[in-house]
Structure formats: C-alpha cells, structure tokens
Amino acid sequence: MALTTSPYLLYSDGNGTIFEDTSLYALGRSGWDALPVPVSEWIELPDGGSLYELPERVGIGIDVKTGELRLCEKGWAVAAFIPPAHTGFYISAFETKPGAPTLPLFCYTAVGWHNDKFYVPAVRIEQDIRQECAGFDADKVQTGVTHLTQAYPHNRLVQHLANNCALTYHCPAARNYFIGRWECPVPASPACNANCVGCISLQPDEETIVSTQDRLSFKPSVEEIVEFTVPHLETAPYPLISFGQGCEGEPLLMWETLEKAIIEIRKHTQKGSININTNGSKPDAVKRLCEAGLNSIRVSTNSARSEIYMPYYRPNNYQFEDIVESLKVVNSFGGWTSINYFVFPGMTDSIAEYEALRKLIKETGLKMIQWRNFNIDPDWYLGKINVSDTGECMGVKQLMELIKEEFPHLKYGYYNPPIERIKGKYEADFAH
Numbered sequence: 001m002a003l004t005t006s007p008y009l010l011y012s013d014g015n016g017t018i019f020e021d022t023s024l025y026a027l028g029r030s031g032w033d034a035l036p037v038p039v040s041e042w043i044e045l046p047d048g049g050s051l052y053e054l055p056e057r058v059g060i061g062i063d064v065k066t067g068e069l070r071l072c073e074k075g076w077a078v079a080a081f082i083p084p085a086h087t088g089f090y091i092s093a094f095e096t097k098p099g100a101p102t103l104p105l106f107c108y109t110a111v112g113w114h115n116d117k118f119y120v121p122a123v124r125i126e127q128d129i130r131q132e133c134a135g136f137d138a139d140k141v142q143t144g145v146t147h148l149t150q151a152y153p154h155n156r157l158v159q160h161l162a163n164n165c166a167l168t169y170h171c172p173a174a175r176n177y178f179i180g181r182w183e184c185p186v187p188a189s190p191a192c193n194a195n196c197v198g199c200i201s202l203q204p205d206e207e208t209i210v211s212t213q214d215r216l217s218f219k220p221s222v223e224e225i226v227e228f229t230v231p232h233l234e235t236a237p238y239p240l241i242s243f244g245q246g247c248e249g250e251p252l253l254m255w256e257t258l259e260k261a262i263i264e265i266r267k268h269t270q271k272g273s274i275n276i277n278t279n280g281s282k283p284d285a286v287k288r289l290c291e292a293g294l295n296s297i298r299v300s301t302n303s304a305r306s307e308i309y310m311p312y313y314r315p316n317n318y319q320f321e322d323i324v325e326s327l328k329v330v331n332s333f334g335g336w337t338s339i340n341y342f343v344f345p346g347m348t349d350s351i352a353e354y355e356a357l358r359k360l361i362k363e364t365g366l367k368m369i370q371w372r373n374f375n376i377d378p379d380w381y382l383g384k385i386n387v388s389d390t391g392e393c394m395g396v397k398q399l400m401e402l403i404k405e406e407f408p409h410l411k412y413g414y415y416n417p418p419i420e421r422i423k424g425k426y427e428a429d430f431a432h
Contacts, residue, residue, distance in 0.1 A: 028090025031346025
C-alpha cells in the first residue's frame with residue numbers, strides 16, 4: 001500500500017527489541033548525508049527481509065513538530081536487510097559514535113514504521129522467484145542433499161555444496177541445486193587475484209570483521225565439475241550452471257580447468273546455459289572460455305570508474321580496463337553480458353558515476369545490470385576507499401529511470417538469466 005506520509009523512525013534497546021519513535025519521521029542516507037525519502041519510494045518490507053540493530057549508532061530523523069533534523073534520543077539505530085530481487089534506494093540514516101564496532105557484511109537499508117508495518121525505500125527489480133524464502137522447503141533440500149551426496153560419494157564439490165553451502169549457510173543457489181531446479185552453483189577456485197575490502201569469503205586476520213562464509217579449500221577436477229553439472233543441465237527446469245560463487249576466489253584463475261570442463265559438458269549436452277561470475281580480470285582467458293562454449297558473463301564491480309574500483313578491489317596484476325575488455329570479448333561472441341553492480345546510495349547515483357556507467361554500457365554493448373545491494377558498513381567503506389565527498393547525486397530511482405530511458409533494451413534484474421530468457425522469452429514464465 002502506498003504511503004501518504006513518511007513512516008516513523010525505529011530504534012533498538014540494544015537487546016534486540018525494536019520500538020518506533022513517534023516524535024521522528026524516518027530518513028534515508030545518501031553517501032554521508034541524511035535526507036528525506038520521497039514518500040512514493042517507501043514500500044512494505046518484503047517477505048524474507050529482516051531488521052538489524054546497529055551498535056553504538058544513533059538514528060537521525062525529522063522532528064514531527066518542527067521539521068528539523070535531529071538525533072533520536074533513545075537506543076541504537078536500526079536498518080533493514082532487504083531480500084534478493086529487491087534494490088534499496090537509501091541507507092539507514094545514523095551517526096556513528098567514536099569506537100563503534102565495524103558492522104558485518106550485510107546491507108543496511110533505511111527502514112521505518114507506519115500503521116503496524118515496516119517500510120523500506122526500495123524497488124522489486126527482478127520478477128524471477130528463484131530465491132524467494134517461501135519457495136524453499138527444508139525437507140526437500142535435505143532429501144536432495146541425502147540423495148545427491150550418495151549419488152556422488154567421491155565428488156568433493158557436491159559435498160562442499162551440501163555441507164558448506166546448502167546446510168550451513170543456506171545459500172539459495174545451492175539449495176536450488178539440491179531441489180533440482182534453475183541455477184546450479186559451481187565454485188572452482190580457492191585463490192583470488194583481488195583483495196576486495198568487503199570480501200565475503202576471506203578477510204585478513206587483522207580486520208575486525210569476519211567473512212560471511214568459508215572459502216573453497218581445494219581445486220576441483222574437470223571430472224568433478226562435469227559429473228554433477230551435466231545431469232543438472234539435462235533435467236532441471238530453466239537450467240543454468242554458474243562458475244564463480246561467494247564461497248570462492250576468482251574462477252578465471254582456474255580457466256584451463258573450466259575450459260576443459262565446458263568442452264566436456266558440451267559433448268554430453270547442449271541444454272541450458274553456462275555462465276561465469278567473475279571480476280573479469282583476464283580477457284584472454286574469457287576469450288578461450290567463449291570459444292569452448294561459455295554463454296554468459298557477469299562481471300562484479302562497485303563502480304564504472306577506475307578511481308573508485310581500484311581502491312576497493314585492490315587488484316593484483318590487472319586493471320579496471322581489463323574488466324571492460326572481458327565484457328567486450330563476450331559481446332563479440334554474441335554472449336550475454338551483465339554487471340553485478342554494487343549499489344551504494346550516494347555513490348552509484350552520483351553524476352560522475354552516471355556518466356561513467358553510460359560510457360561503459362555504450363563501449364561494451366552491455367545487456368543487463370544486476371542492481372545488487374552493497375553488503376558493507378557504509379562509514380567503513382567510504383573510509384577505506386578514501387571518499388569524503390561523494391559529489392552531486394540524483395537518487396538511485398532517478399538513475400535507474402534515466403539509464404532505462406536512454407538504453408531501453410538493457411535488462412534490469414538480480415539474477416543470471418537462463419538460456420530461455422537470453423533467447424527472447426525474457427519476460428515470460430518468471431513472474432509471480
């Protein structure tokens with residue numbers, strides 16, 4: 001239901017109980033600035049969303065009576081985690097106290113309370129239901145795990161996907177694999193050639209934050225990859241296999257293995273799509289994979305600008321220009337090209353970033369933007385990449401609209417499309 005007034009600010013007592021402060025309206029944050037959120041941009045917190053209390057951080061709101069910005073005098077600030085398929089427009093507005101702990105690697109979207117419901121400034125950017133909370137039956141996942149680990153008793157990848165991904169971290173892609181549907185994850189590389197500030201699988205010992213999952217600890221063989229992916233491509237609805245997962249390093253470092261695996265997979269089946277999620281650091285390797293039969297690529301980036309990309313990714317032996325080249329390579333083979341675009345309100349929607357994104361789309365023939373919420377402590381991130389002024393911003397919603405207007409064929413979403421969507425049935429069969 002659309003709001004006619006701003007929702008109230010939320011605060012936590014520090015023990016996990018959340019209250020509304022009816023003397024303050026909720027604000028959003030863009031870069032370093034707290035701003036009013038247009039009333040039209042609030043939606044009900046989607047199913048699968050959750051709330052976080054933010055230790056040693058104080059909420060900022062608008063005084064209901066005076067219209068002035070002020071700090072909430074009670075408890076800790078609160079933020080929302082919005083589930084996959086949704087993109088947030090504003091970060092939670094708070095002031096960090098000295099000595100506050102760094103927040104773990106989640107997204108911290110603004111949130112408010114109105115008429116007994118939580119509201120967030122966000123949009124559903126993807127109609128595909130593949131990671132809906134309601135779509136997962138724990139019993140079916142467990143049955144699938146039991147069946148497939150017995151079917152492939154010596155396959156270390158299947159064991160990793162079962163015990164590490166599906167059962168420990170409840171990874172939606174791994175759970176879908178064990179239910180026998182859609183996208184199948186294929187982690188392939190224990191090593192990486194970037195040192196991302198917000199790496200979700202390996203953080204340096206001196207950092208106070210911890211990675212959200214354990215990284216793959218072995219190099220899978222061609223046989224291990226082929227053994228479980230061919231049956232998935234043959235039998236799953238809208239099948240897709242993806243190298244490059246959150247529980248590994250950079251798959252292009254294993255490109256020789258992946259090349260052999262793709263060739264072998266295509267000897268057994270022509271069904272489905274073969275995708276790689278990557279930092280795009282090795283265009284020559286990408287070319288070899290395309291020649292072997294790679295169908296699509298998703299290149300992750302926090303920015304279309306080298307000066308924002310480099311201090312975040314801290315790459316070894318590659319440059320921002322290499323990721324642009326990798327997209328061009330796949331496009332030259334007629335493959336599907338996406339960017340996994342880390343949305344950070346106040347950076348992603350800056351005028352400078354907008355101009356750089358337009359240039360990237362034109363240069364590469366980009367086919368899709370996956371508008372992903374950036375899972376990172378906002379203050380920590382801006383400090384790490386040394387940004388004190390984010391420049392003039394237009395708002396994430398406005399950015400999305402302007403880009404769509406200029407590039408009407410560019411698809412928006414959150415997931416890698418299966419071959420059926422790539423070949424033109426893009427909008428059919430995937431909506432609710």
